[in-house]
Amino acid sequence: MLNWLRRPKYESVERRDIPAGLWAKCPRCGQLVYRKELERNLKVCPKCGYHHRLSGPERLRLLVDEGTFEEWDAELASVDPLGFPEYADRYRHAVQRTGRREAVLTGRGRIEGVEAAVAVLDFAFLGGSMGSVVGEKVARTFERAVELRLPVVTCSASGGARMQEGVLSLMQLAKTVAAVGRLHTAGLPFVSVLCDPTTGGVTASFAMLGDVHVAEPGALIGFAGARVIEQTIRQKLPEGFQTAEFLLRRGLVDLIVPRSELKSTLARLLRLMGAGGEVAVDHRA
């Protein structure tokens, strides 16, 4: 999608995500932070509150109760359906670097004891881009949630659709949205967590169809890439454009939650929405 125009950010991002050495430099305030302290603080800068990006497994460790996660469809891997230039090499490189096969981790687990189906996108894997595998795993997550009567929590971090799979990646928008529709019809809750960055085809599909949208502070969330917009309108973009705070003011997200409170907030929300054994009376009949 359009966001791909912002040249593979994940290369530079990777350096930001996993700062080397004993000290990490905060990209926002520029202060040097002792790495261990940063880790202890859930990768949030203790000086300015900047939320560093988390990998998929880090995000899972943050949200899912230890020892309760049962992964689904880990075996699914990408093919190169179009024979697209450089795709095979880039994909293999991502597999080697991350030790995972795709840009999403899905499964079931407990969030402060509340059982949920979970899908976590991993920006470190080809920019969290959605190709056939990501679309398939996300769709299966919603379908299994319907079968198992579970709520769904997704955590998005993605540059959008995966260009290298052409229109097949675009079709993943339709596939995932249709699956979300089934969950809604089944009356099950869906909380969409928007992490930095969530743009393009992921925002324009399942990520914006939650019953509740939760964003991390400062997260970049939008549809079109900033550069594409600037080129189109030939104007500088306003300060704070497409941030979580911007979206909250515009009525597009429900709440912004700091990382330290994310898990407890999700658990409270899910319980309020009828998950975790609370029996709600069905007034829809």
Next chain:
Amino acid sequence: MTTAPDRGEQERELQQLEEQLAQLQAAGSDVPDLETRLQALRERVQALREALWRQPTPWQVVQAARHPQRPKLGDYLQRLFTDVVELHGDRLFGDDPAMFCGLARLDGQAVVVVGHHKGKDTRENVHRRWGMPNPEGYRKAARVLRLADKLGLPAVTLVDTPAAYPGVEAEERGQAEAIARSILTLAQLRSPVVVAITGEGGSGGALAIGVGDRVLMMQYAIYSVIPPEGCAAILWRDAARKEEAASALKLTAQDLLELGVVDEVVPEPLGGAHLDPERAAQFLREALVRHLREVQALPPEERLQRRYDKYRRMGRFTAHPEDLLAGGR
């Protein structure tokens, strides 16, 4: 075998011949042997066109899809439908001139029509943002599609857009949410939906009204996740390599038929719909009516299930590591 003639050369020659033909026709009856000379020119034009379009390159198709004279929504409204009544506004914010919505008759039957609205000239295109909708355009579409559901009317959508509009206000008003919601509306619509991609199928902005029981694509239309120029800029940091990118993206109707993304390729007059809009419209009309009849014959529950399964199957991947990037399922 002789070496393949240079396409650029052929295109220039074709253009020259077309100009000569136009001049000759304008000069009129005082030209000696007018009919004979016209006939000879026409034959050469036809032969060249056939040579050029027998196996067009993807980039040629991109140019045809974006041709300024290519028939637009307005042409199809006029040629395919009767009793057209446009409906305005999303009931939330405003009315988007980049998105057409309305009621009309197709083959005598009342239908809901939704389509990207490109303009005929620069002035109209500025007004209609070159057919690039804002969120209120998609929300208007979703509103009118829900009306189709309420009334049990089938829906026809016509896709022709470079992209959803990339603007500050579009983001402020939730472009992504509007697109996602429009896709959801179509995925769950009980009414039959037939989609025709008539020109440019520009990514999410196109898909937002491009989900249906049947997806038809005109022969020289394109459908892509990213414009070839943008793809080339990312891949090679060189937008000029757009022709290579157009090939890599597999964006032609034939490619997408093979990938299972579209159900039928609707033929066009040789060289593009702009050369004979009336005939192009006839082909499209025939295909729309035929597919609509087929999907209307299904019970709603079955139609919905089939639509779900259709999109559920899209994509290619493997569960066997040895197939990793081998070409797949």
